[in-house]
Amino acid sequence: MRIIMGEGDTMPSIAENSTNKTKIKKKFLGLVQYVIFLIVFYIIFSFGIGIVQVSGYSMEPSLKDGSYLLTNKLASHITKASYGDVVVVKENHQQFYIVKRVIGVPGDTISISGGKVYVNNLAIPELYAMGIPNDMDPIIVPEDHIFVMGDNRTPGESLDSRDPTVGPIPNTSVKGYPILSLFPFYKIAGPLDL
Missing domain, CATH: 2.10.109.10 (Umud Fragment, subunit A)
Known part of the structure; x- marks a missing residue:
């Protein structure tokens, strides 16, 4: 429902304002969740786990040259x-x-x-x-x-x-x-x- 203000002008209804506020809240919460995910991901890979590539033959036969190792840094x-x-x-x-x-x-x-x-x-x-x-x-x-x-x-x-x-x-x-x-x-x- 729209209230006519004048020629060609309309005013949003209370329901439309509420819908817009809900969309803004959802976008904001989505952004906050994304930032939290990035922070957790950074902490895990900085302090928890990592990937290291073996270069050379010094650890053969246990590790092969070029292998990618999952590493427990924590x-x-x-x-x-x-x-x-x-x-x-x-x-x-x-x-x-x-x-x-x-x-x-x-x-x-x-x-x-x-x-x-x-x-x-x-x-x-x-x-x-x-x-x-x-x-x-x-x-x-x-x-x-x-x-x-x-x-x-x-x-x-x-x-x-x-x-x-x-x-x-x-x-x-x-x-x-x-x-x-x-x-x-x-x-x-x-x-x-x-």
Whole structure:
């Protein structure tokens, strides 16, 4: 229903005003929901999960070059890395992230002799590793650090804690834990008990 004001002029009815206000409220609520969704999405991908691409052969045979890994970033804020964990690390001397396996935690003595890796003088079972590493004199992992190695132990294939320019990695440099490879799809070998 319209009230005629004059020639060609009309005034909106109360029902039309109410309908317009309802449409404006719906648009505003839709915008608010969209902004909240973006904020939640940003928080999840900034602090919760992430995707990292493997570059190189340092983690073969466990991880393949070019694989896209779904990574749990939240766990790096809650827990500390332990034996056998695969971790994404921001190495201080590099401008990129590296993916490695935790071999030692604070207080451990790590050495390599005859192609075997020893933690506290015990050879560790490494069903996930390939290649024969060079011997390495014992290194004690400092407090709040971890000792990491690539699963490809062939000399020159992995930049890891064996290299004096890298050494043990601070716990604060761990940025996440890969869960699985999204493309190509495969599971990541889990930690072994020592």
